[in-house]
Amino acid sequence: MQLAVDVGENALTERQKDVLDAALALLVEAGDTLTMTSVARRASCSKESLYKWFGDRDGLLTATVQWQASKVRAVPVNPEAFDLASLTAGLQRFASDWLHVLSGTISVALNRVAVGHAGSDKHDLGVIVLENGPFAMARRLKPLLELGRDTGLLHFYETDEAFRTFFGLVVRDVQIRLLLGDRLELTDASIERDSLRATQQFLALYGAQTEAAEGGH
Amino acid sequence: MQLAVDVGENALTERQKDVLDAALALLVEAGDTLTMTSVARRASCSKESLYKWFGDRDGLLTATVQWQASKVRAVPVNPEAFDLASLTAGLQRFASDWLHVLSGTISVALNRVAVGHAGSDKHDLGVIVLENGPFAMARRLKPLLELGRDTGLLHFYETDEAFRTFFGLVVRDVQIRLLLGDRLELTDASIERDSLRATQQFLALYGAQTEAAEGGH
DNA sequence: GCCGTACCGTACCGTACGTTACGGCAGCGG
DNA sequence: CCGCTGCCGTAACGTACGGTACGGTACGGC
Numbered sequence: 001m002q003l004a005v006d007v008g009e010n011a012l013t014e015r016q017k018d019v020l021d022a023a024l025a026l027l028v029e030a031g032d033t034l035t036m037t038s039v040a041r042r043a044s045c046s047k048e049s050l051y052k053w054f055g056d057r058d059g060l061l062t063a064t065v066q067w068q069a070s071k072v073r074a075v076p077v078n079p080e081a082f083d084l085a086s087l088t089a090g091l092q093r094f095a096s097d098w099l100h101v102l103s104g105t106i107s108v109a110l111n112r113v114a115v116g117h118a119g120s121d122k123h124d125l126g127v128i129v130l131e132n133g134p135f136a137m138a139r140r141l142k143p144l145l146e147l148g149r150d151t152g153l154l155h156f157y158e159t160d161e162a163f164r165t166f167f168g169l170v171v172r173d174v175q176i177r178l179l180l181g182d183r184l185e186l187t188d189a190s191i192e193r194d195s196l197r198a199t200q201q202f203l204a205l206y207g208a209q210t211e212a213a214e215g216g217h
Numbered sequence: 218m219q220l221a222v223d224v225g226e227n228a229l230t231e232r233q234k235d236v237l238d239a240a241l242a243l244l245v246e247a248g249d250t251l252t253m254t255s256v257a258r259r260a261s262c263s264k265e266s267l268y269k270w271f272g273d274r275d276g277l278l279t280a281t282v283q284w285q286a287s288k289v290r291a292v293p294v295n296p297e298a299f300d301l302a303s304l305t306a307g308l309q310r311f312a313s314d315w316l317h318v319l320s321g322t323i324s325v326a327l328n329r330v331a332v333g334h335a336g337s338d339k340h341d342l343g344v345i346v347l348e349n350g351p352f353a354m355a356r357r358l359k360p361l362l363e364l365g366r367d368t369g370l371l372h373f374y375e376t377d378e379a380f381r382t383f384f385g386l387v388v389r390d391v392q393i394r395l396l397l398g399d400r401l402e403l404t405d406a407s408i409e410r411d412s413l414r415a416t417q418q419f420l421a422l423y424g425a426q427t428e429a430a431e432g433g434h
Numbered sequence: 435g436c437c438g439t440a441c442c443g444t445a446c447c448g449t450a451c452g453t454t455a456c457g458g459c460a461g462c463g464g
Numbered sequence: 465c466c467g468c469t470g471c472c473g474t475a476a477c478g479t480a481c482g483g484t485a486c487g488g489t490a491c492g493g494c
Contacts, residue, residue: 015441031337035481046442047483057482111397116333118398120248126398133397134390165418168385173351176392180328180350181335181343201382205418232471252451263472264453274452 012067016053019043020067023060028109032116036060062123065110069132072101087148088199094141095170095195102171103186108178115179138163155208162206169198229284233270236260237284240277245326249333253277279340282327286349289318304365305416311358312387312412319388320403325395332396355380372425379423386415 012020022043026034036057040047054060101107111129118126138160145162148154156162177184229237239260243251253274257264271277318324328346335343355377362379365371373379394401 032333033337036483037481040443044442046444048443048485049441051483052441111393112332112335115329115396116249118329118396120250121398124398126396130394130397130399134394164389165386168387168389169382170385171390172381172385173388176328176388177347177351179332179335179343179396180347181338181341182347201422204422253453254451257473261472263474265455265473266471268453269471 015045017067019045019050019053020064023064024068024106024109027064027113028105031109032113058121058123061113061117061125062128065114065125065128065132068106068110069128072132082147082151084153087144087153088203090144091166091202092195092199094144095166095198096191098137098170099174099186099191099194102175103178103184103191111175111179134167137167141166152208154206156206165205166198166202169201170195232262234284236262236267236270237281240281241285241323241326244281244330245322248326249330275338275340278330278334278342279345282331282342282345282349285323285327286345289349299364299368301370304361304370305420307361308383308419309412309416311361312383312415313408315354315387316391316403316408316411319392320395320401320408328392328396351384354384358383369425371423373423382422383415383419386418387412 019039023034023039026038026042030038036047036050039060040050050060054063111133114125114129118124141163142159145154145156145159145166149156149159154162174184174186236256240251240256243255243259247255253264253267256277257267267277271280328350331342331346335341358380359376362371362373362376362383366373366376371379391401391403
């Protein structure tokens with residue numbers, strides 16, 4: 001349950017970052033079938049360097065996942081005047097951001113390899129993606145939820161329950177369908193619409209004020 | 218979008234079914250790293266027979282997935298007297314069944330290999346699992362939802378929207394966390410509790426009668 | 435100018451595994 | 465009893481790929 005990204009050991013040369021970006025691109029294109037040779041060729045570096053820098057294939061994959069994770073850092077929302085409008089806006093923005101990340105080719109590719117490697121792995125990629133995916137989302141969202149509860153705008157007993165419900169309302173079957181290869185067109189407009197719907201549904205379930213919210217559509 | 222399981226070509230010998238069950242067991246144990254040799258040894262059959270029956274490794278995997286899919290057939294719920302109680306019971310039973318399947322080792326293993334193979338595949342396993350997973354769930358649930366709407370118990374415009382919301386409320390982050398290797402204890406009691414919660418939340422959002430449903434906990 | 439370091443490109447090695455081939459055996463129709 | 469068929473067990477083949485070794489080059493310090 002520790003933070004999986006070793007910030008202290010982030011001693012990455014620019015050259016090495018370029019290599020990891022190349023590995024990312026190949027991961028998106030070829031998935032888990034990428035070879036050390038292909039990475040070396042794409043990045044115009046020698047395999048010897050790959051092994052010196054990252055140890056072995058697993059090390060390269062791990063470094064690649066962590067490198068990507070380090071790029072998408074949280075943007076904390078900390079409004080001064082907190083009311084229903086800013087809570088709603090925060091939730092919707094959060095949902096929108098999450099759907100955008102989730103449906104990106106890089107996220108899909110990384111989740112695919114992590115799922116494929118989960119279970120039988122030493123440098124468990126699954127744990128890393130878990131840590132930087134759902135768990136990171138929870139860490140980012142929970143302060144907002146608890147602020148909403150403390151200001152009387154939301155009503156729930158377990159923060160985790162509330163978060164997971166919001167997760168379900170936002171993600172629904174989108175992620176698993178994308179991972180399984182379903183062609184699912186997520187336009188900016190549809191994401192905005194879905195974020196709003198999820199937010200309104202969440203407020204209808206956990207909002208402390210009006211109960212007259214119309215759920216569907 | 219056709220039914221992926223060729224029922225017409227389901228000419229499977231008992232021997233072949235045994236072989237596929239062995240392959241399933243190995244898939245659960247070793248994931249995608251199972252070898253043709255290991256399947257042959259586990260099933261006490263020759264590799265020659267494997268290739269004669271299933272063509273190649275991909276064919277074996279495909280047949281295995283389809284074989285498992287053919288085992289979990291739908292149990293249609295078609296009550297005579299339809300009221301809020303039977304609707305609620307149907308939804309909750311559905312959610313419970315789905316969570317049980319979802320968290321089973323076989324489902325996790327199959328979804329892992331399907332996700333791993335998705336995208337760059339000819340016999341696309343992802344499509345098969347998609348067809349027998351989320352899509353099958355939708356086909357099974359939609360009649361119940363539309364019956365609820367036609368009898369005035371539910372209120373929604375798009376059946377698909379209602380289904381996907383229910384999916385989100387039931388599954389939440391459970392599936393992705395399991396696929397990524399998170400140790401997630403789902404006891405019968407917790408599944409029952411979650412099914413009830415999801416059902417009540419769904420009714421709070423789409424139910425046409427009372428709006429006073431308490432969302433959380 | 436000389437050496438050490440870092441790195442590229444490439445050739446090479448070992449192995450795992452998909453795929454094929456073959457010998458042997460059991461059952462069965464004639 | 466003979467031959468055919470289907471299958472098991474295993475050996476053999478080919479290749480892809482992870483990992484290693486090595487020659488060649490650029491560069492910075494002395």
